Amino acid sequence: MKKTFAIxxxxxxxxxxxxxxxxSSSPEIYHGESDxxxxxxxxxxxxxxxxxxxxxxxxxxxxANANSAWLFYDYLTTxxxxxxxxxxxxxxxxxxxxxxxxxxxxxxxVPARQISGNSADALKAALQNAVIGAMSAVIEDYPQYFWxxxxxxxxxxxxxxxxxxxxxxxxxxxxxxxxxxQNFATVRSCYSQMMTAVNNFTVSGSSRYAKCKAxxxxxxxxxxxxxxxxxxxxxxxxxxxxxxxxxxxxxxFKLICDREGIPCILVVGTGNGGAHKxxxxxxxxxxxxxxxxxWADQGNSxxxxxxxxxxxxxxxxxxxxxxxxxxxxKETSASHINTGALFSYSGFALTYPTISQTAYSSVLVSPSAxxxxxxxxxxxxxxxxxxxxxxxxxxxxxxxAPSNNKATVSGxxxxxxxxxxxxxxxxYTLVRWGDVNADGKTDFTDNALIEEAAIQExxxxxxxxxxxxxxxxxxxxxxxxxxxxxxxxxxxKLLNG
Numbered sequence: 001m002k003k004t005f006a007i008x009x010x011x012x013x014x015x016x017x018x019x020x021x022x023x024s025s026s027p028e029i030y031h032g033e034s035d036x037x038x039x040x041x042x043x044x045x046x047x048x049x050x051x052x053x054x055x056x057x058x059x060x061x062x063x064a065n066a067n068s069a070w071l072f073y074d075y076l077t078t079x080x081x082x083x084x085x086x087x088x089x090x091x092x093x094x095x096x097x098x099x100x101x102x103x104x105x106x107x108x109x110v111p112a113r114q115i116s117g118n119s120a121d122a123l124k125a126a127l128q129n130a131v132i133g134a135m136s137a138v139i140e141d142y143p144q145y146f147w148x149x150x151x152x153x154x155x156x157x158x159x160x161x162x163x164x165x166x167x168x169x170x171x172x173x174x175x176x177x178x179x180x181x182q183n184f185a186t187v188r189s190c191y192s193q194m195m196t197a198v199n200n201f202t203v204s205g206s207s208r209y210a211k212c213k214a215x216x217x218x219x220x221x222x223x224x225x226x227x228x229x230x231x232x233x234x235x236x237x238x239x240x241x242x243x244x245x246x247x248x249x250x251x252x253f254k255l256i257c258d259r260e261g262i263p264c265i266l267v268v269g270t271g272n273g274g275a276h277k278x279x280x281x282x283x284x285x286x287x288x289x290x291x292x293x294x295w296a297d298q299g300n301s302x303x304x305x306x307x308x309x310x311x312x313x314x315x316x317x318x319x320x321x322x323x324x325x326x327x328x329x330k331e332t333s334a335s336h337i338n339t340g341a342l343f344s345y346s347g348f349a350l351t352y353p354t355i356s357q358t359a360y361s362s363v364l365v366s367p368s369a370x371x372x373x374x375x376x377x378x379x380x381x382x383x384x385x386x387x388x389x390x391x392x393x394x395x396x397x398x399x400x401a402p403s404n405n406k407a408t409v410s411g412x413x414x415x416x417x418x419x420x421x422x423x424x425x426x427x428y429t430l431v432r433w434g435d436v437n438a439d440g441k442t443d444f445t446d447n448a449l450i451e452e453a454a455i456q457e458x459x460x461x462x463x464x465x466x467x468x469x470x471x472x473x474x475x476x477x478x479x480x481x482x483x484x485x486x487x488x489x490x491x492x493k494l495l496n497g
Contacts, residue, residue: 066286069263072137075351079115079126083108083134083172092138092145093174094191097184104184106172116166123157123165125347131172133348140266140342140350143251144195146234147187150175180230190236197239198255208262208284209309209360212291215256216308219249220297246294250277253293257281264291267352269329269339271295278336280355281309287356290314290326290336305373311358317426328355373428379467380418380428384435384442384492387412413440415464429464434488436460436469443489450485453477 073084086108090096093104115130117123131153139148155170181187204214219238226232226243237244238252250266257264263282270276271292279291292307306316312328316335327334329352340349371382409430410417415438416430434442436449450469452458454477460466469477471484487493 066282066284067261067263068282070265070280070282070288070353072140072265072350076133076137077130079110079130080133080137082110082114083130084138087134087138087172087174088142092142092148093184094145094188097174097187099185099188100183102178102183103173103175106174108170108172110167110170113164113166116164118163118165120165123159123167127153127155127167127170128345129347132343132345136342136348136350140268143235143254143266144191144198146190146194146231146236146251147176147181148174149177180234190231190240194236194239198259201256201259203256203260211260211262212257212281212309215253215260216291216293216296217303219252219256219293220303223249223252223297225249225294225297225299246271246277249294249297250279250292253279253291265352267329267336267338268342268350270337272324272335276336278307280353282353283309283360285360287360288353289356289360292336295320309360311356311360313357314359326355328357377467378426378428379431379464381431381433381467384433384488386432414438414468415462431464431468433471434468434485436465438462438465447482447485447489450477451482454479454482 073081076084086106090104090106093106096106097104115123115126117126131151135148135151138145152173152175153170154173156168157165158168159165176183176187181190201215201218203211205211222242223238224243225245226237227245229237229241229243231237231241231248232243232245233247235244235248235251235255237248244252254264254266257279265280266277267280268275268277271278276294278294280288281291282288289309289311290307291309295307296304298304304317304319306314306320307326310326312326312331312334314326315323316326317323324333324335325331327336329336329338331337338350338352340352342350371380371386373380408419410419411430413432414430414435418428418430419426432440432442434446434450436446436453439445446469453460453469460469460477466477467473469481469485471481471488474480
């Protein structure tokens with residue numbers, strides 16, 4: 001990931017404080033502009049060395065509602081929200097920037113003494129905090145405003161004889177990265193092309209898991225990981241040129257999730273020691289999970305699933321070298337570390353939700369799918385009617401196995417195995433949904449066995465048979481599984497399938 005966030009702050013006109021205090025008892029307003037420059041973080045592409053020094057923001061909020069979104073706006077101060085709202089209302093300058101201009105000016109009305117301090121330096125620090133917090137949150141909440149990066153501000157301030165300083169007005173200048181976007185006419189053209197592509201993006205599947213997989217796979221399919229090309233660091237790189245780095249992948253994924261009503265956020269920090277951006281996505285169980293489409297796209301080697309809807313304790317495969325757990329955002333030994341810092345100013349960092357410790361079990365919402373790989377359990381679940389020998393490879397590709405995989409199948413029903421021998425050696429236990437007696441069929445005999453297990457608390461000693469009976473994958477065989485089994489045998493469907 002590579003993007004420079006530049007900030008130009010105006011400097012206050014130099015005046016004689018003692019002279020002012022001696023002859024004035026009421027506040028006066030002063031204005032000034034300068035080329036004072038504060039450089040943002042230079043974010044470089046993925047490296048492979050751990051970085052122990054990270055400023056991590058500890059999460060402080062968790063939403064249990066499966067459909068509630070996470071907006072960084074909700075964690076801002078009142079002053080930051082004032083600036084944020086002004087940026088969003090102006091569509092980040094989209095509706096006010098002149099065609100030939102490389103900047104748009106957003107006038108911001110600041111309520112009385114909302115941004116204040118007890119000295120000129122304190123006032124400047126408060127202003128930095130307000131603007132950088134607002135800009136950071138808008139950039140992550142609204143990836144469609146892809147041109148947001150550098151900016152400068154001019155402002156008016158006032159102070160009184162008691163030593164109270166406050167901002168009275170300000171103008172925020174949104175400045176373009178001219179290497180990617182020549183002027184606002186170019187921005188508007190690219191915005192139109194991108195939103196057309198977003199609206200036309202086809203997402204298959206009815207469950208949230210299936211939709212996330214469809215979005216993930218298609219973005220990997222249509223994008224080539226490429227550095228140092230125009231738009232590589234924005235979602236336009238994915239939707240217009242098909243060339244992007246981690247920022248483009250993650251922001252494109254969020255745009256489609258937003259369209260589909262799937263709670264999804266952008267996460268900025270380090271990945272294996274290098275600056276990186278990825279996603280968190282919330283599933284139907286109300287928990288957040290890690291998602292990294294960039295690392296999934298391994299070019300000619302295929303699409304890998306080591307970082308698809310995973311938990312903090314999920315380990316990568318040996319295909320990525322040393323096996324490393326995804327991490328909870330704070331562990332310096334993990335592959336993904338949240339810093340929450342888009343700018344070099346140390347006074348603000350984004351707040352992130354806590355993700356699940358374990359990977360999402362895809363079988364919770366897709367038992368009617370032809371085949372589903374659960375990498376946490378090392379099992380391949382498939383439908384009662386699937387011909388496992390002839391159709392497995394056209395159904396889906398397992399984790400870290402591209403389309404030209406080599407594999408052998410031993411057995412065709414519950415308890416059998418699928419062994420992948422190339423390019424990475426791994427093995428899955430076969431589980432045919434509902435086939436608890438492993439006879440290759442899911443029928444009323446299996447219903448009776450599941451009913452016996454639920455009512456008489458009989459146990460399935462075979463793990464594969466237990467999972468074939470546990471339709472909702474909650475770890476117990478009970479009345480819910482009896483109901484699901486009867487429905488599945490009769491209709492081939494489940495309520496959430």
